[in-house]
Amino acid sequence: MKTLLVEDKAYIRKGLLNLLKTINTKVEVIGECGSVKDAVVVANACKPELIFLDINLTDGNAFEFLEQVEHLDFKVIFITAYEEYALKALKSGAVDYILKPVDVDELEAALEKVKHLPITEQKQQIKTAKQAWNNEDSNLILSLHDSFQVIDLNELLFCESDKGYTTFYCNDGKKYVVSKTLKEFEDQLTSTNFVRPHQSYMVNLKFIDKYEKSGAIHLKNGKKIPVSSRKKETFLSAFLKAKQS
CATH class of the missing domain: 2.40.50.1020 (LytTr DNA-binding domain)
Structure with a gap:
């Protein structure tokens, strides 16, 4: 799968790249971004099949990015630090996510799961997660x-x-x-x-x-x-x- 890494911390992107080289599921990393603005440009231009998407970016959050891309026809695996409000939103939407620091077994499990997930089902999961996220803003x-x-x-x-x-x-x-x-x-x-x-x-x-x-x-x-x-x-x-x- 053509894969884009959207994460604002360079050392986490580097660590994720290294882990992806060691697992059985093969992905081709076509780009790295640290902000919503850059990620929208790259996603629209390169049309990735999979995006590892950090929840909090330098200029916004993952849901703002998803609202701005032209076509939501790629798979998404969210990346988050252990922040309870973020996990509550993601769990309520049943979306795939991995925690920082990234564990290789969790990474491989998320990749195997997302490969078989229909895009239409993923869109509904993301919509539910976004609603839960917004409700937690207060x-x-x-x-x-x-x-x-x-x-x-x-x-x-x-x-x-x-x-x-x-x-x-x-x-x-x-x-x-x-x-x-x-x-x-x-x-x-x-x-x-x-x-x-x-x-x-x-x-x-x-x-x-x-x-x-x-x-x-x-x-x-x-x-x-x-x-x-x-x-x-x-x-x-x-x-x-x-x-x-």
């Missing part, structure tokens, strides 16, 4: 040390990142710390009602009380958040648009 599930914590994004004030850890501050005064960078949550948060005014913060636009032109956000609970000069223009655009709507 929740974020954090993997804590001993549990999974559900966060209502409508009640999340802001997130603060520090040295590989991210703290989530909620409107009820609770806070949760996870050992992941803010970047790993940025796609889902940005697609809801959040903006990143500073490298270390993401803020819920709903809870902003005012913005000081000197470069500080005042939240309704009294917390002040800095706005970096590099992100000021993007923040102001999102802030003004949200307050005018």
Whole structure:
């Protein structure tokens, strides 16, 4: 099968390439992409028969890519890190997926399964998975040390990142710390009602009380958040648009 790898991390693409060389099911990798924009161009031009598709890409997600391609006549195997909200959507749609880091046995099993799956059936599976994904947009599930914590994004004030850890501050005064960078949550948060005014913060636009032109956000609970000069223009655009709507 002519195969396209759509994954934003180069080392994962390299690892997947190496694994594909070791398995019995033969595939011909015709290209690699790390963004929705590039993947749409390559898929439309090269017409792959199979795509390994990362859920979160640099400029969007897998479902946005699938909406933009001209013809959905290729097989899809999703790739995802162990994020519960992503797995819930994929499982509900019964689509084929593999977890990072990719296991060779899971890879071969997914390839064998997808080879025999009719395109029409796959389209329905993807549609169901997309609906489940969209319904999960209002929740974020954090993997804590001993549990999974559900966060209502409508009640999340802001997130603060520090040295590989991210703290989530909620409107009820609770806070949760996870050992992941803010970047790993940025796609889902940005697609809801959040903006990143500073490298270390993401803020819920709903809870902003005012913005000081000197470069500080005042939240309704009294917390002040800095706005970096590099992100000021993007923040102001999102802030003004949200307050005018």
